[in-house]
Amino acid sequence: GVRLTLEPDRPERILEWIIGEQYDCGITDGFAAHPAVENIDIPVRTVCVLPQNDPLAEQDVITPRDLQHRKIIHTRRDSPFFRKLHKSFSEAGVELNSWIEVRQFSTACIIISQGQGASVVSALDAEQFRGQNIAIVPFAPELQHRLSILRPVSGSRSLLALDFLDAFTDSLAPFRADLETARG
Numbered sequence: 001g002v003r004l005t006l007e008p009d010r011p012e013r014i015l016e017w018i019i020g021e022q023y024d025c026g027i028t029d030g031f032a033a034h035p036a037v038e039n040i041d042i043p044v045r046t047v048c049v050l051p052q053n054d055p056l057a058e059q060d061v062i063t064p065r066d067l068q069h070r071k072i073i074h075t076r077r078d079s080p081f082f083r084k085l086h087k088s089f090s091e092a093g094v095e096l097n098s099w100i101e102v103r104q105f106s107t108a109c110i111i112i113s114q115g116q117g118a119s120v121v122s123a124l125d126a127e128q129f130r131g132q133n134i135a136i137v138p139f140a141p142e143l144q145h146r147l148s149i150l151r152p153v154s155g156s157r158s159l160l161a162l163d164f165l166d167a168f169t170d171s172l173a174p175f176r177a178d179l180e181t182a183r184g
Contacts, residue, residue: 002160010103018150024161027168030080031148038151042169043144043177045123049108050135051115057135064092071099073108073119084143085120091141105145109134122147124175144177 005023007014014026019036031039048062056066067089074096075082089096099117102108105125111117113132122145126136149165173179 014150018152021152021155024151024158025165026150028148028150029146031146031150036153038153040149040165040169042147042149042172044147044172044175045177046120046139046143046145047123047126048118048120048137048139049112049126049129050118050137051112052133052135053115054118054135056118057137059137061138061140063140064089064094064096067118068094068097070097070118071116072097073100073102073111073117074098075105076101076103081143081145088141088143121145122175124172127175142177147172 007017007023011028011030014028015031015034015037017023018026019034031037031041033039048056048067050057050062050070056062056070059066074085086096100108100111102111105119105121106128108117108119108121109125109129112119113129113134115133120139120143123136124147126134130136149169151161151165
């Protein structure tokens, strides 16, 4: 008797839906705060993804300097994550060779699985493509991707939605940047 709707869209649209109490919860990135919304932010580790046969795939860690001559697939230029990525390249003294701008990390992974480019994406997204002609290598400096879970401040609380959010949050443990030291 439970109805579930998965509605992928822009963070701005998801925020509108939560403010309007059209949905019990939303999962997005780039959330900047709103008085009608409560949120839980979860820092997610990021990794470099490359085609499996790229020589850099053999390295233990990849840095901006390693990627200076690679075509980079990255998030929207107006996203907080892109600003962090761009800053990491600037601080390393190398130019980010922007090739394709994507809205979602999974799109970058799909392109890379076809043998093209390189990207820095959330470990959560990269894991979905493990074994699909993609290499997943730690990236330094550590850049965290912020995943936000949103709920309307007012309105009734669905126990089912709260249970879902607890289970979802627990499922992120292997990818959380703030649990890195706890994992050893």
